[in-house]
Amino acid sequence: MSVRRKGLLGAGAAFVALTGLLVGTGSGMQAFGNATINQQTSRLLAQKQDLVIVFPSRADSTDLQSKADAVAKFLSQELGRPVKAQVGDDTAAVEALRANRADIAFLSSRPALKAEQLANARLYLAEVRSNYSGRYTYSSTFIVPKNSPLKTQNSAKATLEQLRGKRMAFTSPTSGSGFIIPLAELVKQGFVESRDRVDRFFGQVSYGGNYSKALQAVIRNQADVAVVSEYALNPPYITPEEKNQLRVLYKISGVPAHGIAIDDDVPADQREKIINALLKLNQSQNNQLLRNLYNSTELVKIDHNSHLAPIRNALKLAGIEP
Numbered sequence: 001m002s003v004r005r006k007g008l009l010g011a012g013a014a015f016v017a018l019t020g021l022l023v024g025t026g027s028g029m030q031a032f033g034n035a036t037i038n039q040q041t042s043r044l045l046a047q048k049q050d051l052v053i054v055f056p057s058r059a060d061s062t063d064l065q066s067k068a069d070a071v072a073k074f075l076s077q078e079l080g081r082p083v084k085a086q087v088g089d090d091t092a093a094v095e096a097l098r099a100n101r102a103d104i105a106f107l108s109s110r111p112a113l114k115a116e117q118l119a120n121a122r123l124y125l126a127e128v129r130s131n132y133s134g135r136y137t138y139s140s141t142f143i144v145p146k147n148s149p150l151k152t153q154n155s156a157k158a159t160l161e162q163l164r165g166k167r168m169a170f171t172s173p174t175s176g177s178g179f180i181i182p183l184a185e186l187v188k189q190g191f192v193e194s195r196d197r198v199d200r201f202f203g204q205v206s207y208g209g210n211y212s213k214a215l216q217a218v219i220r221n222q223a224d225v226a227v228v229s230e231y232a233l234n235p236p237y238i239t240p241e242e243k244n245q246l247r248v249l250y251k252i253s254g255v256p257a258h259g260i261a262i263d264d265d266v267p268a269d270q271r272e273k274i275i276n277a278l279l280k281l282n283q284s285q286n287n288q289l290l291r292n293l294y295n296s297t298e299l300v301k302i303d304h305n306s307h308l309a310p311i312r313n314a315l316k317l318a319g320i321e322p
Helices: 003-019 034-048 064-079 090-098 109-119 156-161 176-188 195-200 211-219 268-282 287-294 304-318
Strands: 022-025 028-031 051-056 083-088 104-107 122-128 137-145 167-170 204-207 225-229 246-256 259-262 298-301
Touching: 051 064, 051 090, 064 083, 064 268, 064 287, 083 090, 090 104, 090 109, 104 109, 109 176, 109 246, 109 259, 109 304, 122 268, 122 304, 137 176, 137 211, 156 176, 156 246, 167 176, 167 211, 176 195, 176 225, 176 246, 176 304, 195 204, 211 225, 211 246, 246 304, 259 268, 268 287, 268 298, 287 298
Parallel strands: 051 083, 051 104, 167 204, 167 225
Antiparallel strands: 022 028, 104 259, 122 259, 122 298, 137 225, 137 246
């Protein structure tokens, strides 16, 4: 139970005391109708508070604060209560949820698991993009130069076996599609034991820090292969000319798309109102507000556990804590 929830219960108790809705029993005093009163005070306090949404900055987002403010204004009108937009990275978003400084956050899959662990927040919606091969899932891709001698074989094991001793450029140690998912595949195929043994399979291991730099390592012949999200093969990550110098060697589908997490402190009735308001961003007259944020075209309802199962399983297989 969080600090905010305790506050709500405290307010409910005070309301009970003031209205005299207490009855005597053999064991002491008992509140009459606590459930109803707590629901009423929960709704009352929820309406008085600003609803805070965190929008993490991403490589393909520009002027994010003004775009997030526009979404917050729309949601405020739909919900009839103040909504405040904050911009930060995924780590800041998770911390805000944990510390009860935020109620909602747009999160990628691994931070969503961390938000569940630390704040009991859950994903309720996922983003759909036109450049996601699975609508609200996408692929992690192994990228090589177009003229590379490495070829896609008739099995994952045969294809990935060719990478032994090669120079690998991962995106970053925290990236789902650029490290965790491909690492889990290498473990699954028996090439790598864990994240600490990666350099025993590859001749050289580097981390670009982002999709663009990982791909640039291949383009500049600093690496033989890179792993990135499938959508990183398009602007603003690389130019069309640079894309023509590359090809996909192998891909792993089913990577969970980014989604929207709601803290467990938000009462169920309020949560449903928030979800329904967010889904109105799919309507044609409102859709540009959504597209402006992260180039998403639609929001869809998802089951938290099912959606995040691929990244949860990959972390376990790779021996990495969420």
